[in-house]
Amino acid sequence: MGNNLHLKRNNSRNFFTVAPGIWGMKDIFVNIYMIMNPFDGNWVLVDAGLFTSYSKIKKMAARLFGDNSQPSAIILTHGHFDHVGSLQKLAEEWNVPVYSHYLEIPYLTGKSSYPPGDPTVGGGLMSLMSWAYPKHPINIWNHINILPENETVPGLPEWKYFHTPGHSPGHISLFREGDGVLIAGDALVTTKAESAFSVMLQIKKISGPPKYFTPDWVSARQSVKTLMKLEPKTVASGHGKPMYGKEVRKSLHKLSEDFYHLAVPVQGRYILEPAVSDASGVIYIPPSNFNKKRMVIKLLSFVAVSAAAYVLLKQKSKNKRRQEILSYEIW
Template sequence: MVNQIALSDADLAPVKKSADGTSVIATDLAYRTMSIVNVVFYGDPTRPGPWVLIDTGLSTSSDRIKACASLRFGDNPPAAIVMTHAHFDHAGSVESLAAFWDVPVFAHPLEAPYLRGQASYPPADPLAGGGAMTLLSPFYPRSPVDVRPRLKALPADQTVPGMRDWKWLHTPGHSPGHVSLWRESDRALIAGDAIITTGQESAYEAIAQTPEMHGPPRYFTPDWEEAEKSVALLASLEPELIVSGHGAPVKGQNMRDQLHHLAASFRDIAVPTGGRYDLDPAKPAKSGNDTFR
């Protein structure tokens, strides 16, 4: 089974390194890689107005995120923190940052149990293949964080607080309440982990960040049926730019072609045959897993 689709340097979106430590993709869109995961900053630092933090990295990322934000936006706190999902590498600093800035945290209602201390994610899948990251996955944190009372549900009309012209899309599979963010005007997609643009299954892949088109990280995806539907949805948008939770931003026609290839051959490319959740997905409240407890 081929578990990735190669991209080239020509598919990488042009970025400009900023003095605040971020990589700037557009006037109002920048990201910073914190160890193995990307944290996204939305907002134009040259104009007064709200800015938004999308995801919060590992538990060790808090000080670096605050330093970047201070350099980029001054003393202006974010209007909100928006969570694509609450896995440990995306929600590791959400408690400390939300308290420091005293700002709301927005997430899909199905992700709320993992953000208010009520539920642990299903066990990782060490049979998903690929290398050390997968083999070590049973030791990664699954316990919830707790950002009550700052936690709020994303608006039902799919608008994104503090992010004019963006809408959120429910893209489950990697987690029940996973969301991606979409701006139609320039076809920009913040995909979280619904799609990633580098391999995460081996330590070498995670460090090298070779551009590739992948489904969600295999060892932490408990519902491949939903993940396949989510990738098909994102491919149907025909994005011009993808900023994912892992890997460099990618752009252009070849990227779209490879995204369609991933969607069309998802089970052959993305799903770990014989893995824990290959034929037996873990769903919320399903008997035999501790997604909700």
């Protein structure tokens, strides 16, 4: 009840409370998080959203921590385009250290692109559009630092990080054992990431990593198992609303136990053979049967059907309203 009140109250400020000292914000379809260190009052930014997130992050920080406040560090769950969109600008302006797992460094220092998205996995518009998602690296070599090997999180003494690869080679998730809060990144998400409707409407559902951008399903399964064993009481992810209590535990156990049925797509480029990477970046990508022309036609058809459905619903709503008005006039 209390968590729902926090979520509702903070929506007017474009951010929400996850748990004590943890706040999140959705920008279009992806979340960023701010976590306060209760021992010194400093705070840490987790992920940097899209390029549109820059001003929103600044405003959120000002509301929470005061004008011109800046974090002690930026922690990256991974370096995909929707998690680092505002990173370069923020890191240069704030001049603060940025931390990631060492296996994510090539994609943050201009050395390697990620494996391409896979629009053949199905599930909705987000998947269909994934052939166009940026996969090229950014270059913040003068700000990037490697996370400590002992799994501690710089600036957050109550937290530990866990290496949760699959969605990306150096993906990490953050865990606060004291109250069981998990910041999962995209190792698992709390909505159906492949569906634009689910993502935009924030429909709650514990799901595996986004299918269209996950190139190693064996590692992804092991990562979900790792997170399940933590028995989190709160899960906040890169996409979707936070989820709490028994709802989380039951869904997470089910996802872990039946991962290949619930999370892995029936078809796709990386199903039988994963992309291979090492500390230098991607070294092998399996061949694709993707037909770009056919996919564009499919995408246009999907958009046309969605638009027609929207118009019909709008007209139905208008007719219903007209009938209500007429009934009042007759009365």
